[in-house]
Amino acid sequence: xxxxxxxxxxxxxxxxxxxxxxxxxxxxxxxxxxxxxxxxxxxxxxxxxxxxxxxxxxxxxxxxxxxxxxxxxxxxxxxxxxxxxxxxxxxxxxxxxxxxxxxxxxxxxxxxxxxxxxxxxxxxxxxxxxxxxxxxxxxxxxxxxxxxxxxxxxxxxxxxxxxxxxxxxxxxxxxxxxxxxxxxxxxxxxxxxxxxxxxxxxxxxxxxxxxxxxxxxxxxxxxxxxxxxxxxxxxxxxxxxxxxxxxxxxxxxxxxxxxxxxxxxxxxxxxxxxxxxxxxxxxxxxxxxxxxxxxxxxxxxxxxxxxxxxxxxxxxxxxxxxxxxxxxxxxxxxxxxxxxxxxxxxxxxxxxxxxxxxxxxxxxxxxxxxxxxxxxxxxxxxxxxxxxxxxxxxxxxxxxxxxx
Numbered sequence: 001x002x003x004x005x006x007x008x009x010x011x012x013x014x015x016x017x018x019x020x021x022x023x024x025x026x027x028x029x030x031x032x033x034x035x036x037x038x039x040x041x042x043x044x045x046x047x048x049x050x051x052x053x054x055x056x057x058x059x060x061x062x063x064x065x066x067x068x069x070x071x072x073x074x075x076x077x078x079x080x081x082x083x084x085x086x087x088x089x090x091x092x093x094x095x096x097x098x099x100x101x102x103x104x105x106x107x108x109x110x111x112x113x114x115x116x117x118x119x120x121x122x123x124x125x126x127x128x129x130x131x132x133x134x135x136x137x138x139x140x141x142x143x144x145x146x147x148x149x150x151x152x153x154x155x156x157x158x159x160x161x162x163x164x165x166x167x168x169x170x171x172x173x174x175x176x177x178x179x180x181x182x183x184x185x186x187x188x189x190x191x192x193x194x195x196x197x198x199x200x201x202x203x204x205x206x207x208x209x210x211x212x213x214x215x216x217x218x219x220x221x222x223x224x225x226x227x228x229x230x231x232x233x234x235x236x237x238x239x240x241x242x243x244x245x246x247x248x249x250x251x252x253x254x255x256x257x258x259x260x261x262x263x264x265x266x267x268x269x270x271x272x273x274x275x276x277x278x279x280x281x282x283x284x285x286x287x288x289x290x291x292x293x294x295x296x297x298x299x300x301x302x303x304x305x306x307x308x309x310x311x312x313x314x315x316x317x318x319x320x321x322x323x324x325x326x327x328x329x330x331x332x333x334x335x336x337x338x339x340x341x342x343x344x345x346x347x348x349x350x351x352x353x354x355x356x357x358x359x360x361x362x363x364x365x366x367x368x369x370x371x372x373x374x375x376x377x378x379x380x381x382x383x384x385x386x387x388x389x390x391x392x393x394x395x396x397x398x399x400x401x402x403x404x
Contacts, residue, residue, distance in 0.1 A: 008043030008069055010061045013054075041065040045072055047166075051080055076169040078126060085167055087128065088121035094158050102246065112154040115140075120155075125168045128159070133177040145182025152178050185368060186334040187324055194335055196321040200301035207270035208280045208294050211237075212332030215257050216354050218242070218249065219291045219329040225279040227271055232264045239355070243291050250357040257353065298329050334366075341369045 016030040037054035041061040044050050051068065055061035071078070091113050099106055119136045120128060133155065140148040156173035163171050189197075198209040211217045217225065220242035229238045237257045239248060248254050259267075271279065276286035282293060302323045333354065340350050351362040 008065060009041075010058060010065060011040045011042065012038060012058075013040050014038045041068075043069055043072070045079065046075075049079065053080065071169065078167060078169050083124065083126045085125050086121065087123050087125055088117050090125055090162050090167065091117055091121075091158060094161055102249070109154065112151055113158075115151050116155050116158070125159070125162055128172050130172045130174065130177050133172050137177060137179045140179070145180055148179045149181045186365065187327060187331050188338045188369070189323065189327070189331060189335045190320070191335075191339075192320045193323055194332065196305055197298070197301055197323065200304050201297055202283075204270075204274050204281055204283050205289065205294060205297050207267060208289070208297075208329070209332065210263065210266055210270075211279065212329055213335050214263055215259060216333050216336045217257075218333070219294055220246070221248070221253070222280055222329075223278075223289055223291045223294060226277055227279055228277070230264075230267060230279065232268050235259045235261055235264045250355070252357050253355045255352060255355050257355070295329055298327070302327055337362075337366045338369050341366060 013036070014030060014033045015027045017025050018028055019025050037056050039055045039058045039061040040052055041055065041064050042050060042052035043065060053061070053064060055064065068080075095106070095109060095113060098109055101109075119139075120132075123132075133152070137148065137152055140151060143151070152173065156171060156178075159168060159171045159173055162168035194209070194213050198206050198213075201209055208219075208222050211222045211225065212219070215237050217237070217239060221239050223243040224241045224245070225237070225239065229240050230236075231238070235258060237259055239253055239255075239257070242248060267279065274281045274284065274286060276288075278286075278288045280289045280294065281287060282289045305321045305323060308321070337350055337354055340353055345353075347359050347362055350366065351359045354362060356362045356365075
């Protein structure tokens, strides 16, 4: 491959230098004399691509050339043709490469991009400043703190990839522009609420509640779970895929989940009543139950519980079964986590049962559910101090009781 001449400079396009037979040179008008802009600044970037721009005045050409060559030297160079690329244009390119991820992950990214392009869509990438990002973040105050943080993280991710691709010199997003992370505490249903929801579901879908609340499966995993994925004798559930045949969310999601014998019996009884290759069916015909069918049934059951609760005279009984407006199937996983934590399970155990990719995810989501350790720390420190005081008192007693 032939390498380009690395030289750069400002050329006079209205004149050319000719060499005479005697070796002398002379500047003479070129064929372009008097046509267009006179001065052409050109340089070759670090990738061997040539860039040029015309100017009417030589000082302007030299100033532009100095700025571009300095950017090449410092590693902040962006090709002039890319400098005018807008945020919307780059997002359109970026999301195409991001499509290798799971469908749900891509859908979430598209939702984030809608918020980003609503603010920055027509703005050139190179024109986005940290102050602009901070102003945008401040305008997100009506969102949950955790969602505003997620939007900023997405913008930082997209612009960071623009830097990596060479279409942006530096990422304007940083910790200085980021909002507080915020922590979204999940709603944790009570055991009474879970069983009330179970009883309010159609009989053929009650097994879905069992799989969500006591196995911790996600709704797409429940819908795709086959009877062959459950070892009823040994009491083990093997998540294999998500609906309809998509890979699991993380590598850790494939971890087998042990279940007690009583739960195995309940799952087996459901299979006997509704024979099918799938654990959760749409009814007696044995057809599969997609995630949206299960979610719709949960919403209807929640509404039925709310209507039934209004007829209860006792406020205590009413609160036992009512579920909040936004309650979804995924909240059953939160119930399982709280059940394990209340039983004394440590972080690693809960992580394994929830099949999280890391213990940090478990701690960030459920850390507030672990019991307060104030009393245990008081006891630990108090024991050390008490031991010191007892030994000192014993020593003092020995000194005062010693014979003179």
